[in-house]
Amino acid sequence: MAAAAGRRVTAADVARAAGVSPATVGFVLNNTRGQTISESTRARVLEAASRLAYRPNSAAQALVSGRSRIILLVLPDWPLEFLLRNWLDEASRVLDESGYSLVTYARRPNGATRPLWESLNPDIVFGLVPFSDDDFVSMRGCGIRRIYPDPARWDNTELRMAVRTGPELQVAHLHERGFTKLVYAALEEPRPYSLVEARHRAACDHADSLGLPPPDLRLINYRDGSAERVVRDWHAAGVTGVVAFNDDVAATVVGAALRAGMRVPADLAVIGHDDSLIAATFAPALSTIGFDTTALGRGFAYFALHEVEGHPLQRWQAPENAAELVHRETT
Amino acid sequence: MAAAAGRRVTAADVARAAGVSPATVGFVLNNTRGQTISESTRARVLEAASRLAYRPNSAAQALVSGRSRIILLVLPDWPLEFLLRNWLDEASRVLDESGYSLVTYARRPNGATRPLWESLNPDIVFGLVPFSDDDFVSMRGCGIRRIYPDPARWDNTELRMAVRTGPELQVAHLHERGFTKLVYAALEEPRPYSLVEARHRAACDHADSLGLPPPDLRLINYRDGSAERVVRDWHAAGVTGVVAFNDDVAATVVGAALRAGMRVPADLAVIGHDDSLIAATFAPALSTIGFDTTALGRGFAYFALHEVEGHPLQRWQAPENAAELVHRETT
DNA sequence: CTGAAAGCGCTTACAG
DNA sequence: CTGAAAGCGCTTACAG
Numbered sequence: 139m140a141a142a143a144g145r146r147v148t149a150a151d152v153a154r155a156a157g158v159s160p161a162t163v164g165f166v167l168n169n170t171r172g173q174t175i176s177e178s179t180r181a182r183v184l185e186a187a188s189r190l191a192y193r194p195n196s197a198a199q200a201l202v203s204g205r206s207r208i209i210l211l212v213l214p215d216w217p218l219e220f221l222l223r224n225w226l227d228e229a230s231r232v233l234d235e236s237g238y239s240l241v242t243y244a245r246r247p248n249g250a251t252r253p254l255w256e257s258l259n260p261d262i263v264f265g266l267v268p269f270s271d272d273d274f275v276s277m278r279g280c281g282i283r284r285i286y287p288d289p290a291r292w293d294n295t296e297l298r299m300a301v302r303t304g305p306e307l308q309v310a311h312l313h314e315r316g317f318t319k320l321v322y323a324a325l326e327e328p329r330p331y332s333l334v335e336a337r338h339r340a341a342c343d344h345a346d347s348l349g350l351p352p353p354d355l356r357l358i359n360y361r362d363g364s365a366e367r368v369v370r371d372w373h374a375a376g377v378t379g380v381v382a383f384n385d386d387v388a389a390t391v392v393g394a395a396l397r398a399g400m401r402v403p404a405d406l407a408v409i410g411h412d413d414s415l416i417a418a419t420f421a422p423a424l425s426t427i428g429f430d431t432t433a434l435g436r437g438f439a440y441f442a443l444h445e446v447e448g449h450p451l452q453r454w455q456a457p458e459n460a461a462e463l464v465h466r467e468t469t
Numbered sequence: 470m471a472a473a474a475g476r477r478v479t480a481a482d483v484a485r486a487a488g489v490s491p492a493t494v495g496f497v498l499n500n501t502r503g504q505t506i507s508e509s510t511r512a513r514v515l516e517a518a519s520r521l522a523y524r525p526n527s528a529a530q531a532l533v534s535g536r537s538r539i540i541l542l543v544l545p546d547w548p549l550e551f552l553l554r555n556w557l558d559e560a561s562r563v564l565d566e567s568g569y570s571l572v573t574y575a576r577r578p579n580g581a582t583r584p585l586w587e588s589l590n591p592d593i594v595f596g597l598v599p600f601s602d603d604d605f606v607s608m609r610g611c612g613i614r615r616i617y618p619d620p621a622r623w624d625n626t627e628l629r630m631a632v633r634t635g636p637e638l639q640v641a642h643l644h645e646r647g648f649t650k651l652v653y654a655a656l657e658e659p660r661p662y663s664l665v666e667a668r669h670r671a672a673c674d675h676a677d678s679l680g681l682p683p684p685d686l687r688l689i690n691y692r693d694g695s696a697e698r699v700v701r702d703w704h705a706a707g708v709t710g711v712v713a714f715n716d717d718v719a720a721t722v723v724g725a726a727l728r729a730g731m732r733v734p735a736d737l738a739v740i741g742h743d744d745s746l747i748a749a750t751f752a753p754a755l756s757t758i759g760f761d762t763t764a765l766g767r768g769f770a771y772f773a774l775h776e777v778e779g780h781p782l783q784r785w786q787a788p789e790n791a792a793e794l795v796h797r798e799t800t
Numbered sequence: 801c802t803g804a805a806a807g808c809g810c811t812t813a814c815a816g
Numbered sequence: 817c818t819g820a821a822a823g824c825g826c827t828t829a830c831a832g
Contacts, residue, residue: 158818158819159818159819159820160819161818161819161820161821162817162818162819165818173817173818174817175817175818176817176818179817179818198824200824201823201824201825201826202823202824203824204824
């Protein structure tokens with residue numbers, strides 16, 4: 139047998155085993171609409187395919203259909219893992235039900251020079267922050283027709299959740315608690331980062347809408363011991379609240395403040411972002427923003443399906459209460 | 470022009486523009502060895518390809534060559550992000566230089582039902598822990614010839630770094646500092662997990678070789694407040710040292726111990742794993758195991774290249790000092 | 801040194 | 817209801 143010879147099983151093998159043509163194998167296995175198949179033929183094909191453990195060659199399918207059924211999600215150059223865990227699980231699950239595979243790809247400065255979309259041939263590419271012009275041109279050149287965010291449609295709710303909703307809730311909470319002189323804090327490492335800028339901008343915009351001065355962006359180092367001095371300087375400059383990029387940053391700031399002999403939140407209030415494990419664990423426990431990542435992941439998957447199938451949603455229905463303030467001890 | 474018509478540029482388009490055959494385009498662009506090409510022809514082809522921004526269709530290449538030039542790395546169902554950041558950057562960079570793309574894939578219980586190797590057609594699949602028999606069969610059925618770890622070659626040094634080296638250093642350090650009654654701690658969430666078991670086993674083995682009793686595996690919850698009681702119970706039972714799966718777990722244990730009024734490390738010593746950001750940030754700062762993730766990523770890439778090209782390395786040269794103890798305040 | 805031809809494994813009009 | 821044929825975009829013997 140062909141299969142026994144070490145060769146991979148092809149549609150032709152299945153056809154031979156079932157006593158039909160390769161075309162019929164395709165009709166049965168793909169449930170080709172507009173094509174009627176007798177019950178007995180269908181049964182024989184299915185039996186043979188299952189017995190031979192036939193798996194279509196995805197490269198051949200991609201070549202002939204012009205579609206890879208791969209959805210590529212390009213992640214920004216900044217830690218998102220905690221937020222993304224359930225999100226990706228759920229999104230992958232939903233997309234899989236429709237025959238799509240979700241591949242994630244962290245595009246980093248010193249990473250691969252040949253971007254992954256070149257070898258993967260995805261049907262659609264998503265990013266959480268806008269793509270550079272170079273990336274855009276590169277994707278187009280690889281025959282990728284659907285790229286998101288599309289500059290013309292940049293205010294999508296899914297992206298708001300990743301970028302704007304958190305900072306807005308953070309600033310609003312500090313404002314409510316009476317902390318009005320704020321800074322926006324992120325870490326120097328691992329590298330420069332686009333998502334920090336986007337969230338910082340959202341924080342500034344929301345501060346402005348509340349009549350607060352814009353929180354300056356401050357980068358801190360978590361290893362060299364300089365954080366204590368930095369935090370003390372903030373205090374001396376009258377800063378009363380810190381909007382942290384994520385809970386790790388918040389923990390770093392709180393730790394530094396405690397070492398510097400300050401009281402949290404009396405001397406300095408700090409709010410994190412993500413409601414990650416460390417937020418509940420840290421002493422004092424961190425106030426933060428929690429997200430219903432499963433609901434958001436499902437929402438993304440539906441959105442992606444509509445886009446990739448060429449039926450874009452007219453408007454995006456955000457999950458109710460997908461983001462919420464978690465008030466603990468640092469504000 | 471074809472390109473202007475919205476169609477993707479093909480080798481035939483380049484051939485037409487350069488006044489040669491499609492075959493010649495392939496010879497030039499692939500530097501086909503054993504095929505001599507005149508300088509003028511080569512120049513014309515390269516010029517045309519560059520002018521038209523030609524990108525070979527990867528599906529067609531995969532179909533005809535039987536190789537996708539994709540390397541799939543299946544990650545375990547447990548947080549590894551901090552460790553993997555530089556590791557993946559470096560591995561991707563090195564593999565890219567040889568024309569391979571590294572795709573990562575977190576295989577999770579409620580994740581996609583159709584595994585990614587089916588749609589990606591990778592040339593080789595790596596896992597950090599052994600694959601289930603089902604997965605193994607599934608990969609074989611998809612025509613994947615190279616799967617790693619191969620049960621027959623399971624003691625590879627790369628994997629030791631992910632699985633055994635850290636726990637060994639953790640146990641050895643606690644032993645040296647005089648902490649001999651140990652538990653191995655991990656978090657209940659997000660879910661069951663294979664890497665925890667593997668590391669716990671490594672810790673037990675090393676404890677045994679040092680003449681210590683095996684540290685029991687204990688799962689703790691970081692949200693429901695039960696951790697304080699659990700930690701107090703450990704203390705009451707005479708436990709003096711905690712080997713934590715990673716720094717997040719260590720932070721949770723230390724935080725619970727402090728809230729329970731215990732002294733760290735006097736009442737309970739705790740050692741983390743990863744030297745992540747939180748290890749340096751936490752108050753008290755966590756003792757932990759740091760890894761030279763860049764060197765390890767590079768090492769993996771070389772190893773993967775040899776495997777995928779069919780020239781397996783006879784033995785693997787581990788980077789010197791790729792793992793080291795970082796002694797801070799919790800031991 | 802270069803081109804015409806076959807073929808990778810599928811899908812999809814088109815006949816019958 | 818089913819099959820023979822063409823074709824997706826490449827690569828690679830094989831001629832010349």
